[in-house]
Amino acid sequence: MQGLGLRGEPLVSGITSNLGGMSVSSYAVNYAASMDQSSAGPGATDMTNHVVSVAKECPNTVFVLGGYSQGASVTATLGSGGTIPENLAPARRMDPSTA
DSSP: OTTHHHHHHHHHHHHHHTTTTTTTOOOHHHHHOOOOOOHHHHHHHHHHHHHHHHHHHOOOOOOOHHHHHHOOOOOOHHTTSSSSSSSGOOOOOOOOOOO
């Protein structure tokens, strides 16, 4: 399934409704899902490129990164360090097993 998926749409909707009046946008990470989760690396690269690009254009942007199933693997790969520049990384990352 392309786009935000069955879990992504309600997540974005919930964030939007809880941040009334604030600008909220979403981005569907571009990666070819596979049965063995091997596409997490390319997905994390796409997510990283998007975050860096948006942050460059609008440095005060706050990001909420998430994913379900293979999307969670993509997000965990990105959040494990080394892919997001230090100046964009949050001071405290959530543990993916409890997030």
